[in-house]
Amino acid sequence: MAGSTDGEDLRLLVVGLDAGCRPILEPLFESGDLPTLERLFETGTAGPLESQIPPWTASAWPSLYTGKNPGKHGVYDFLSFDGYDWDVVNASHVRARPIWELLDEYGFSSVVVNVPVTHPARAFDGALIPGLTAPEDPDCHPEGILEDVKMACGGDYWLYPQRSPEPDRSIEGYERTVELRGKAFRYLSRRFDPDFGFLQFQQTDSVFHERPGDKRAIEAVYREVDRQVRETIERTDPENVLVVSDHGMGKVTGTEFRVNEFLRDEGYVSAQSGGEGMPTWSKAWENDLLEGDEAGEREPSALERTMNLAANVGITTQRVANALDRVGLKEPIGRRVPNDMIRAASEQVDFPESRAYVRSKSELGVRINLEGREPSGRVPESAYETVRDELVETLSGVRTPDGEPMFDAVEPRETYFEGPHIDLAPDVVTVPAGFDNAISADLGMGRFGEPMEPWNHKRTGVVAAAGAAFDESAPLDGATIFDIAPTICSLFDVPIDAAMDGDPLPVVDGGAEETYPAYEPAPITATDDSAVEDRLSDLGYL
Structure with a gap:
């Protein structure tokens, strides 16, 4: 595909499109905005990919990369609970073997970039830069690699788009975030020469939560994803490409x-x-609200009236700005408002x-x-x-x-x-x-x-397979996210974990099964990072 590549023998590249689905992709195919993805779907074989219950990012991606249902990997939500206390989930809560660790046992190396719920990273042959639920500037594998990635990306790498009050700059922030994913993956591929690559794009989901129905923003995100997929394929020349999503996306018009x-x-x-009952995911920190002065510079009585109005329309989390708009409070009332005031103004x-x-x-x-x-x-x-x-x-x-x-x-x-x-x-x-x-x-x-949430997750995502190892004439009907890990095993001729809940997709020959030793995950560690909780709340998950 390219005269010069960043690596040799990348046998499989998995491209993760969070919330990718046909109703979103088809109009972009028809408009010519996604030539690379459209080619993969049209020249290979493609079909629907059924998600699990619940079809939410933090639980669905672990199901996809372990091949096991939440009852086996242990993550059901963005949150884990210990009694009535809670924390945001991270990789230490995943109690099942990720596919890249399984491949490592058979001598295959991997580069994994931006896959959710992969922080803190465990050691394996290759490199991992974690995705959603990790803190900004997370610990990566190998230790210290993030600084090298930043240098390779022009001095910057961030997990979450930089905030901006200006819509145009916000779209630029989305595009730059997507670009950093591709650059990081290509740098790591050049450096580690992996057999397996997994590059995930979260922005294809979060743009719908942050700017629901904003056609310009959605198109900009997907166009940049397509550019990064094209350049990644050109530079790494993978033998096979598998496009997957964790769930779909669509309008919520019901009740x-x-x-x-x-x-x-x-x-x-x-x-x-x-403020002492059900957590609102904001007990100890503050939330960006509207442009204006600091909350402490305003009269408390005005702030209290605002909080009571917000509570009257049911705002008990950090998603305050939308509610203020709904009750007519569009003027600046303070950029940062303590969420304890919101808690105090509501029932829990x-x-x-x-x-x-x-x-x-x-x-x-x-x-x-x-x-x-x-x-x-x-x-x-x-x-x-x-x-x-x-x-x-x-x-x-x-x-x-x-x-x-x-x-x-x-x-x-x-x-x-x-x-x-x-x-x-x-x-x-x-x-x-x-x-x-x-x-x-x-x-x-x-x-x-x-x-x-006017847009939210749907049960059906997508899968597409293109490459010499795939039978591109095989239909992809009835596929589930549990089938992806067994498919990867079969492509690498690695025994499928008998405890996986899926089967290899019909595009590959089914491999032998094996009962693996019990997985020994690292001790559970706390996420305890206010920026992560703020981010998840901004997206409407908390």
């Missing part, structure tokens, strides 16, 4: 259901105010005093406050199945204000998960109808309302 408000009415949830779930509750909307489920499991459990173990059956029945019957079912399914967790870490899952899993409805953990409003 938002405030599950905790419903559970309070049903006698399961107790509430309190004053009182975990210890409740019988069941939604801990985090991204879990897509209800947790029972069980004796012997939670620090102040209210439901005896002997009543667990009865209470869970009641919750399933009650939630299954919920109808939207239009009379339509709120959920496609309400099931015990065993319906969707199995494995040694199923105890970390919510007890009852709730699947919004078509993912056109949404759930919320908020209190203090009616049961139903307009979704806070």
